[in-house]
Amino acid sequence: MAILEIKHLSKYFGGVIAVEGFDLLLEKGRIEAIIGPNGAGKTTIFNLITGIYPPSEGEIFMNEHKLTGLQTYKISSLGISRTFQNIRLFPDNTVIDNVSTACHQQANYGILEGFIYSPRRIREEKEIRKHSLRLLEIAGLADRAQENARNLPYGHQRRLEIARALALNPKLLLLDEPAAGMNPEESRQLMVLIRDIKKEFNLTVLLIEHHMEVVMELSDYITVIDFGKTIAKGTPQEVQSNQKVIEAYLGIGE
Amino acid sequence: MTIYTQGILFLTSINLISVLGLSLLTGFTGSFCFGQAGFMAIGAYVSAMLAKFLSVPIPIALVCGSLAGGLISIPIGIPTLKLKGDYFAIATLGFAEAVRLVIENLQQFTGGSRGLPSIPTIKNPTGVVILGIIAFWLVRNYISSRHGRNCIAIREDEIAAQSIAINTNRYKIISFFINGLLAGLSGGLLAHYVGFIQPSMFGIPKSTELIIMVIFGGLHSVTGAMLAVIILTSLPELLRAAAVWRLVLYGAMVIFIMIVRPGGLVGSWELNWPSFEKLRGWINYHVIKKSQE
Numbered sequence: 001m002a003i004l005e006i007k008h009l010s011k012y013f014g015g016v017i018a019v020e021g022f023d024l025l026l027e028k029g030r031i032e033a034i035i036g037p038n039g040a041g042k043t044t045i046f047n048l049i050t051g052i053y054p055p056s057e058g059e060i061f062m063n064e065h066k067l068t069g070l071q072t073y074k075i076s077s078l079g080i081s082r083t084f085q086n087i088r089l090f091p092d093n094t095v096i097d098n099v100s101t102a103c104h105q106q107a108n109y110g111i112l113e114g115f116i117y118s119p120r121r122i123r124e125e126k127e128i129r130k131h132s133l134r135l136l137e138i139a140g141l142a143d144r145a146q147e148n149a150r151n152l153p154y155g156h157q158r159r160l161e162i163a164r165a166l167a168l169n170p171k172l173l174l175l176d177e178p179a180a181g182m183n184p185e186e187s188r189q190l191m192v193l194i195r196d197i198k199k200e201f202n203l204t205v206l207l208i209e210h211h212m213e214v215v216m217e218l219s220d221y222i223t224v225i226d227f228g229k230t231i232a233k234g235t236p237q238e239v240q241s242n243q244k245v246i247e248a249y250l251g252i253g254e
Numbered sequence: 255m256t257i258y259t260q261g262i263l264f265l266t267s268i269n270l271i272s273v274l275g276l277s278l279l280t281g282f283t284g285s286f287c288f289g290q291a292g293f294m295a296i297g298a299y300v301s302a303m304l305a306k307f308l309s310v311p312i313p314i315a316l317v318c319g320s321l322a323g324g325l326i327s328i329p330i331g332i333p334t335l336k337l338k339g340d341y342f343a344i345a346t347l348g349f350a351e352a353v354r355l356v357i358e359n360l361q362q363f364t365g366g367s368r369g370l371p372s373i374p375t376i377k378n379p380t381g382v383v384i385l386g387i388i389a390f391w392l393v394r395n396y397i398s399s400r401h402g403r404n405c406i407a408i409r410e411d412e413i414a415a416q417s418i419a420i421n422t423n424r425y426k427i428i429s430f431f432i433n434g435l436l437a438g439l440s441g442g443l444l445a446h447y448v449g450f451i452q453p454s455m456f457g458i459p460k461s462t463e464l465i466i467m468v469i470f471g472g473l474h475s476v477t478g479a480m481l482a483v484i485i486l487t488s489l490p491e492l493l494r495a496a497a498v499w500r501l502v503l504y505g506a507m508v509i510f511i512m513i514v515r516p517g518g519l520v521g522s523w524e525l526n527w528p529s530f531e532k533l534r535g536w537i538n539y540h541v542i543k544k545s546q547e
Contacts (some may be wrong), residue, residue: 035273050417077419088417092474092522101403102418111428113398115392121399128400168418 003028003172003204004049009058011044011228018044022058027171031205033219035212035239037248041228042208043085046174050082051075053110061171063144077104081165082174087157087206090163091150095141098149098160099132102167106131125159132167138197139163140189159193166197172199172204179211187214194218216240224248263379264447266487268440269387273467273479274393275436280465281473282397284409285335285431286343290437290464295456297323297438299357299364302373302445312374316442322440324431326384331430335423343475350461369452376446385443389436394476396432398526407428470508472518477525482518 004026011019019041026032047053049060051072060067065074082181088152090098136142139159158178179187198205209215216236224232226248232239239245279287285464300320304310309311334345396402404425415422445451471482493500
């Protein structure tokens with residue numbers, strides 16, 4: 001069954017075509033990638049899925065539930081969480097609070113209980129702390145829990161974003177260039193992390209990435225876009241040998 | 255206790271209640287509000303008029319004033335909180351000026367710009383001080399709750415907050431509402447302390463004074479806001495010896511602190527258990543160990 005279905009999605013910014021006629025059928029439990037040259041419209045697709053922009057045309061469904069028209073927070077509460085290309089953490093918060101903030105499922109106490117320490121609040125806050133620490137351990141950040149997020153090195157910030165995304169207990173994880181700015185060693189560790197969390201949390205992953213070794217190694221299926229249009233689809237092997245893909249990346253030879 | 259010290263206690267507590275609301279809204283939720291005096295004016299006039307014309311007991315009048323401040327913030331907040339940064343600040347500034355002008359022109363009820371005299375007064379500051387302490391405790395608890403964390407997430411990065419399923423509009427409205435309640439209460443207390451109110455008491459200078467206190471103490475700390483209120487309310491009194499230079503010195507000291515500590519007096523430090531634990535650890539390490547060596 002398809003967990004995410006995108007039908008003929010388009011987005012125009014004035015006269016600029018960011019995405020045009022994009023289709024995607026994402027099966028549950030898979031890792032798929034969207035690749036393409038800079039400015040191809042990959043991040044725009046993520047922003048359309050998560051409701052940050054309304055699409056100009058087309059529809060998006062998650063488990064047959066229509067997402068288009070919903071607000072961002074609604075979409076994320078349905079089980080889609082994401083990371084950002086240009087890292088959006090809560091920089092002046094501690095590492096653990098970055099994760100705790102997203103642990104909505106561990107706590108349900110109301111606004112009035114926010115003003116007093118009720119037994120329920122104390123119990124649920126303990127639960128949140130435990131869960132956050134566990135996620136930090138998975139991301140390999142447990143020893144830096146009390147530092148401010150802004151003081152983490154770049155690679156760690158990316159991992160923290162993944163830990164925060166996991167705290168929502170998502171069904172679908174959107175990763176926007178998770179390996180950007182990482183050295184080969186760090187991106188190898190990242191691949192291990194993505195595989196681990198996919199298994200442990202029973203995730204489906206949609207990935208945007210420029211590091212080809214990461215894409216080819218991780219993904220079951222790849223969609224290639226250029227100037228907003230889908231130019232190729234297929235398994236890593238198929239895509240690698242596709243003439244249009246080679247032209248988009250390297251240009252057309254004489 | 256002399257009437258003079260009582261007066262300082264009154265003013266400190268009244269300012270504290272208003273600044274706590276502003277700290278939650280501006281410091282923790284990240285919506286820069288420049289119209290705090292407008293909400294105070296609504297609380298002050300509602301409470302004062304109820305007590306004066308309808309002989310409502312002061313505590314009930316205060317509750318009504320506080321609710322008026324809170325309730326008006328909802329229709330104001332729903333459209334304006336969608337504005338970003340400076341635009342929201344300007345909208346709240348405009349709101350406060352509008353409130354002041356409406357009060358000035360409703361002469362038959364409010365006494366217009368000549369003010370509203372002989373309001374029933376509170377003589378003893380104890381209750382007001384206790385109210386201030388309770389308000390501090392409640393706001394501090396709120397900020398450390400999951401709701402407070404959601405507010406901080408909005409301040410830090412609104413899009414990221416939405417993408418982890420936080421209803422940012424709802425939390426901004428709640429902060430605005432709590433701020434309205436506290437500002438209304440503070441305004442009411444001011445009316446019943448002074449016994450006389452006029453629209454010019456609730457102009458831009460008052461809003462500025464309150465926002466300075468929040469920034470001076472440290473935008474990311476309610477403890478800092480409280481310290482700032484205590485220092486900045488009593489400072490002009492301590493500087494009385496300087497006569498006409500008083501306000502110049504006041505301004506100079508505020509600027510000095512902001513240069514030395516751009517994050518505010520205490521930065522993001524908070525008075526709570528973990529801080530006590532840290533302090534104890536520090537004392538154990540630096541004082542007790544050293545004396546043993």
